[in-house]
Amino acid sequence: MPDALEAFAQPTLVGRSSSHFTRVARIFAAEMHIDYSFQIVRDLMSSDPGDYGGNPALRIPVMRTSRGVWFGALNVCRELWRQSSLKPRVVWPEQLDEPLLANAQELILQAMATEVTLIMSTLADASGANAHHAKMRTGLVNMMSWLEENAKSVLAALPPHRDLSFLEVTLFCLVTHLEFRSVLPMAPYSELKHFCQHFATRASIGETPYRFDP
Template sequence: MKLYGASPSHFTRKVRVVLHELGLQFEFAALSRLLEATPDAFGENPLLQMPVLEDRGYRLIESDLICEYLIERYGKKQVRFYPIKGDGILHRQRLAIMNGGMGAGAKIMRAKRSAIPNFDDYAFFKQERASLTASLEWLDKDLGPRLTYAAEEFTLLEISLMCFVEWAPFREMVPNLDAYPNLKRFQAHWHEHASFAATRPSLAVPA
C-alpha cells in the first residue's frame, strides 16, 4: 500500500488518520513538485490533486473515495464513513461543506505558491476566501455544543472537521479559532486523540 500526498495537506491528512485508525502499514510518497502541470507530479492523478492511494491493483484518487475504500475493505469497527444515527442527507451536506471549505483553501494555497501578486484583489480569490470562512461559520453553528456528530461513533465527519479546523490556522487562512467557539472546543477535545496527534500539520515537512 502506497499513499501519495503532502503531509501538511488537509486532504492527505484525512487518509492518514483513517490509515492510523485502521492500523494499516503503508509507504508514504511525499509530493514536492507542486507547481508542475503534469499528472506524474501528483502520483499520476489526472486532476493534478492529492492524495492518491495505490493498493491491490487500484490507484485511487480523491480523499473521500480513498477513505471509503479503506473503511469498506479493512473494517468498520474503528471508524465509519457516515454515522449510522441521525439524518443521512444532513451528514452528506456537512461533509460537502467541509470539503468545499477545504477546497477553497487549497486554491488559495496554489495562488500563494504561484506567487500571484495581490491575488486577494481578484474576485475569484475573494470568493474562495469568503467560501472558506463562511464554511467555518456554518460548521460552527451546525456543530453547536456537540463533540461528535453521533454518540459513540467515530466517523469521517469528525476526521474531516478536525483536519479542516487545524489546517486553517496553520496555513494562516484564519488567525485562530476564536471566532468559532464550537469549533475551538471541538479541536481542543480531539487534539490529543492518537491519530490526530500523529498527523498534526505542525509536525509536517513544509510543502
C-alpha cells in the same frame, strides 16, 4: 493479477504532510492500524499526472495498492477501512441523510477545496487582488461561520454508536489546517476550537501532525 509478493505489499500513499486532504487519509490509516509507505509530492505546480500517483486531476492524496490506484481522500479512506481487520464503526457521508449533517459535510469539503484554491492562487499571484479571490475568501468565511454556529447540533446529531466519522476527521483537518497555513484566524470560532481540542486526544492525531516536508 498481482503476484504473491505484490498482494502483501504495503499500500503507498501519495501526498504531502502539509495537506489537509492527505491528513484525512493518514488519520484513517492510523485509526485502521494500516501501515503504508509515504511518497511525497515535491512540486505542487507540476502538471504531470505521474507526480500525483497517476491522478489526472493533479490532486492528492492518491493510494496505490495491490488492487489498483485510488484517487481522493474519501476513496482512500474507504479502501483503508476495507483493508483493516478491525472494521471500526465508521459513519460515511452517504449515511448523513438529514439536511443538517449532509450540509455540514458538504460545507466542510467545499471549505477545504476553497482553502486549497486560495493558497495556490496566492502562490501564483502574491497580491491576491482580484474579485474571484475576494469572493472565495468571503465564501470561506461564510462557511466557517455556518459551521461554528451549527457545530454543537451537527456533532450531537451524528450516530452515537460510532468509532469514527468522515465528517469529524475532515472537520478537524480543515480547522487545524486553516491555522497551520494562517489562512483564517480561528480565535473567533470557539465551538470549532473546542471540538478540535477534544478530537485531538485521539492517538491518530498525534501520529499525523502537519509539517512541511523537506
